[in-house]
Amino acid sequence: MMRKLALVLFSVAVLVLASCGGSSSSTASKPATTVVLHFWNAYNTTDKEASTMANVIIPRFEKEHPGIKVVSDVFPYSELLPKLLAAISAGNPPDLVRSDIIWVPQLAQQGALVPLSKDLPGFSKLAKETFPGPLSTCEWKGVYYGLPLDTNTQVLFYNKTDFAAAGIQNPPSTLSELFQDAVKLTNPAKHQWGLGVDGTDIWNVSPFIWSYGGSFTNPTYTKASGYLNGPTTVAIITKLVDMYMKGYIGNDFLGGSGAISGEQGFPKGQYAMYIDGPWAVATYQQSFPSLSYGMEPMPPGAGGSRSVTGGEDIVIPAGSKHIKQAELFLKFLLSPWAQLKMAEVGQMSVLKTISNQEIAAVPYYAPFAKQLLTAEARPPVPQYTQLDTDFSNGLQEILKGAPIQATLNSVASQIDALLAQNGG
């Protein structure tokens, strides 16, 4: 009997040890002199982004900084934020994160990031070298919690074959010409829409709204009423909805995963025009080498040629155990050499100074670099994701038949309440 008891106790002990032993192994047996930095990111692993970071950028940094090792931990984009939140709340975050620009004010508000403009020596010099649009996404209440790492924007893609078939010589030179062309380019018999708009969220509709002269909030991001439901914004939304109702804009406009996205439908001739970022070019080179298309900055309306700033910022979580070493790596990532190396594999640089070298290395960046000069950031407030969801849902209701002005009025007052949380 005692033997049986011993056996049971032993197996229980093994199980308990096995269940809590996971974390103890990682802290053991490291030479005291080497600091290991963990750099979390969502670099693309199917093309060369992740491998260039791991095999080109990091080795050179480690060579220049003996005693520091950097591990690049790559996650799928959709898993990065939930994993990061779990690590932060557990008090064990990574040392650096390549964060989507829209997460930075949100994380800053949670007190989860190192305030770089206070903590990083030489911050203002670095900040001055970067494009102002991307830099603005790092600021929350006058303090900068990150620096831009890579950037992008969307421009108009147009199918030259479809344009020729419709008898149109040139890409549209104004926003109203874009809508006129979209009508001519729509061909239901061929399942072809003139224009693809990939959803009702701000990323997808802001280039149209801003170029037309509309806006989502006031310039200081404290109020949406009078802007999101103002006459100019209502006019451009009315135009987009009308184009959708008449079948000139594809049903990807309603979003979700229920329709073909612009990037999939454009090379197959389903959308004659759509807007997209520089990554699409790499995809088309690989998968659709014979596709005949052109790219132009957004055709200007009353608001000029305006598009939306995308990209990522580099941030240091407040709970990092090696902030000083992390700052060295952060500065290295913003060096012209590292920026150019990453630009060659699809990550447009945030440095104003190397724009020409970048375009020489990757000629197809030219229309994007031009567009970046006037591209705007989405409202850089902690409530952005909620603001975006409220707007997107409102526009979906409108596409389903809800009255435009009344719906936008109620969305605007919802967003006013969100922005009021920031105390002006």
Add this chain to the structure above:
Amino acid sequence: MAVEEFNMQHTTLYRKKVSLNMRHLFPYLIILPGLIFYLLFTVYPIYSQFQISFLHWVVTPGAVSPFVGLANYIQAFHDPVVLVAARNTALYIIATVPPQMILGMIAAYLLVTKIPGAAIWRAAIFLPVITSWVVVSYLFSYLFNSQEGLVNGALSVLLHKDIVIPWLQDTWTANGVIWLLAVWKGIGWSMVVFLAAFMNLPKDQIESARVDGASSLRVWWHVILPSLRPVITFVFVMLVIGGTQAFISIFLMTQGGPANSTQVMLTYSYQQAFVFFNFSYAAAIASIMAVLTFGLSVLFIRVLRERG
């Protein structure tokens, strides 16, 4: 002699005592590992979740998370999206549980009657059960895609005209697809449980009912179904609880859209936490779900006991 005898008696007594203790202790030792996991990964998170739901929780360790009392619950009861999510969760259960049970039972019965190719049918019906939710959700997204989906393609061929139904972009067609996926994926599980139950049917009773001239319908109604009652209740309870946990298919196929109209309680809670960072509000929504699920379970178990 006397001393020896006493010693002998004492030893037996002692042995008996040990074995008695062991007999009491043994079951507890057996459940201990499972219990530790249960306490650590189920009870503690639920406790934490309730705690967080009364705060304005900030993710950073050491930061102050102010106590807000019932504010998050009051907000939830006034939130129109919670109402839609609760409606959709209830409809999900109503629309998916009965078909899974009925079709599972029919499939099990057909397999018991030894239709040709039973092994293949059994495997085919059970395969969706063991396939990952992620895979089948993407599969259904493709099937019901408005432009390139197989369903619209097949309809176009059958009806000789262009069919472009935006299945996943319309409230009720999207909910319909979500329910269809749940039923298709779930039939196999009910089937297996009913299959086991059919093996243990009282054959002599069925035989004698038949001999006495009862019709098939009467045999089903008066003999087979009553003897299946505990199994039916079990399947029902498990499926209802499973229905309250619906998440992956909606999260991947519609993201709760269009305009929140396919949101269920768990997708909405996830959105509040991991997209909006409203952790405490998300915890309050999840806590309401936890209380409802717990209440339902207690109710069902009581019914099950009374009937049993």
